[in-house]
């Protein structure tokens with residue numbers, strides 16, 4: 001790993017974290033965005049719309065050569081000049097040459113991420129042409145000498161006072177920090193630019209093969225001016241912007257503004273085909289189609305879906321990491337989830353190496369993406385690639401390869417840890433500093449002690465009286481349930497037995513492999529998948545139950561994915577995936593047994609925290625709520641119930657504890673504001689994070705697993 | 719058959735949400751009166767079919783307005799307003815479609831601070847997908863196109879995400895609903 005690069009990155013994080021105003025702005029925007037977006041889609045079926053877009057974009061990728069040819073032919077027939085640029089440099093050279101030929105002193109630009117990608121302004125400047133950004137946000141950024149921190153709202157990180165200062169320098173007068181006034185200043189300052197410029201440069205949101213035309217989706221009206229007044233129009237367009245027909249284009253246009261900012265539609269959608277009239281002549285229209293890594297991306301089976309992106313920016317809007325550190329940390333030129341991926345392909349793996357680890361894996365981006373891209377999965381696979389290229393760090397390497405793959409050694413070491421921590425814990429269930437596997441980062445949350453006896457031992461002593469078992473299920477504990485919270489496993493047995501289900505604990509099960517996978521060590525993850533498949537299928541259970549949704553995703557999704565091309569293992573992995581189910585979902589859906597808990601509990605005000613992988617991985621969120629309410633609790637919703645708690649395994653322990661801490665802070669605030677005395681959840685990882693945070697604050701609120709609440713209700717009945 | 723009153727109602731509602739002012743006019747006369755009340759500078763009046771057919775420029779001149787019909791490149795920057803027809807509209811988003819290949823249409827709708835648009839309510843489509851048909855016909859009819867979908871006035875939220883109207887384009891959009899102007903979406 002590159003030390004200097006990491007150091008710079010850490011500094012950027014620290015700087016962002018020291019700007020609470022920025023976090024506040026991004027949080028507020030995230031909230032307002034979700035409300036506006038909800039309204040914009042109220043009359044529409046978002047899931048159906050995104051299915052359509054994703055299918056259409058996938059077929060575009062598959063028929064790219066033909067569509068490109070069709071587009072080019074039609075555009076040229078309408079009088080446009082089309083140039084296919086292989087690289088950023090190629091595109092810049094073409095445009096700079098053109099500017100020279102035209103003797104252009106000034107080019108007015110409307111917003112184009114593609115031109116940010118190629119650093120076009122610098123190339124133009126070298127050729128003697130000044131590039132003037134006319135999009136308000138871009139102009140602010142240009143005056144400040146920065147780069148955009150958001151793909152749709154480039155200056156979202158700046159405040160009106162800073163803008164006023166920049167504008168004052170520009171006009172030579174003191175401009176008031178009042179937004180309407182500042183907008184007026186921009187209007188007046190930029191007007192002359194359109195009239196003076198020899199060239200107008202725009203991007204395009206869509207290129208339509210059927211017509212050979214492009215579409216621009218904008219709000220300010222500057223793209224209309226930039227494409228109308230100057231004699232020459234250059235449109236710099238990524239080749240992934242192609243769609244086959246006007247219907248397809250319309251479908252993109254319909255979704256884009258709704259998902260970008262929650263607007264039903266932007267003020268302007270401009271359909272331009274060919275060399276239109278311009279001051280008594282014909283416009284000189286050049287369409288520069290930019291490849292710059294896109295073809296390579298199309299050939300990567302793990303990552304190619306990223307080309308389906310329509311650049312709405314929503315994956316950043318909802319991302320807890322983005323909301324915490326902003327786009328200057330969590331991005332390069334492109335930002336947020338998609339930014340990580342595009343950076344790797346457009347600007348080189350090197351530039352993505354740090355941010356690829358900054359994703360906490362919460363899948364909020366996946367749920368909101370209008371092109372239905374599994375961004376989190378792609379980010380994981382990139383992490384693997386970077387892990388292979390750069391290594392994953394010597395310490396981790398030894399733990400994963402030498403220790404975790406050897407279950408007996410791994411578990412032996414955890415047991416040893418349980419003994420070693422003793423003098424420190426003084427019998428308390430939580431300790432401030434944990435040896436061995438956990439870092440000493442406990443200033444902002446306590447960490448649980450390793451249990452004296454793991455679940456795998458104590459469960460053997462638990463008597464199970466099930467006369468006529470409906471099912472025999474195997475419990476997949478996962479490391480946290482097994483070694484930190486064995487009582488949770490015992491509660492699961494209590495609950496299952498009450499529902500006539502017998503539980504057994506396959507002793508050969510090992511870690512689900514997610515920690516290794518998230519660190520980029522796929523080889524270890526595969527080895528662990530095999531060990532677990534054998535362990536869990538042995539004994540032929542009716543179902544495999546989990547109490548940890550991250551493990552659930554590993555068993556349901558990752559194992560299948562790792563082994564799908566391995567004939568000896570593929571079918572077994574599929575089988576395990578089929579019978580794996582999370583505990584709450586099992587009670588409600590498979591057993592239909594929610595009513596058996598009816599009014600058993602001593603009622604308490606409970607709020608529910610959705611674990612990322614349960615809600616957005618397994619699609620389970622109604623079930624636990626139903627169980628809690630049926631049991632007789634007063635369920636109150638907290639704000640942002642499905643926002644990540646910031647745990648993310650080693651994310652919070654070693655890789656990004658500072659960011660994790662902030663995200664936890666948000667969660668604790670939402671819990672406190674709900675007024676509940678108990679926060680329920682279905683993930684031991686979230687329990688570790690939230691319980692630790694609450695304890696550290698000396699909060700009276702308790703954090704419990706839904707299964708624990710059910711077992712408690714059963715005991716209260718007795 | 720289209721349910722015209724319904725379409726008109728939802729069009730008006732959607733257009734007003736995005737800040738357009740929509741006025742129901744009985745005829746062109748009422749529309750001209752509306753302009754007279756609001757325009758005291760020069761008014762760009764480009765050539766478009768329904769305007770020509772109905773002698774719009776003359777009517778505006780007679781009403782005492784300072785109407786500009788040529789040399790837009792030099793006149794547009796100082797003009798107060800522009801007036802155009804509309805090819806068709808979309809109810810769900812309150813959107814106008816203007817075939818703006820003729821440069822004068824573009825200059826009249828981008829540079830002045832106010833845009834008046836005359837729309838025959840018979841040309842309102844339910845949504846953008848339904849409107850692909852006339853959009854495609856326009857592409858088939860003309861070899862080159864500059865077609866503008868316009869939804870409310872120009873806007874930005876680039877400073878602190880505060881919605882502000884009128885950054886580079888018109889600050890006001892007035893949609894004048896005038897029946898029997900032209901029911902052909904290929905015709906402005």
Ligand code: SF4
Pocket residue numbers: 315318319320321322336337358359360361362363364365366375376
């Ligand atoms: S998975 Fe979560 S943390 Fe990662 S990029 Fe997506 S939204 Fe951000």
Ligand code: SF4
Pocket residue numbers: 308309310311312313314315316337338365368369370371372373375
């Ligand atoms: S990846 Fe999806 S959510 Fe992110 S910008 Fe692209 S289309 Fe939008």
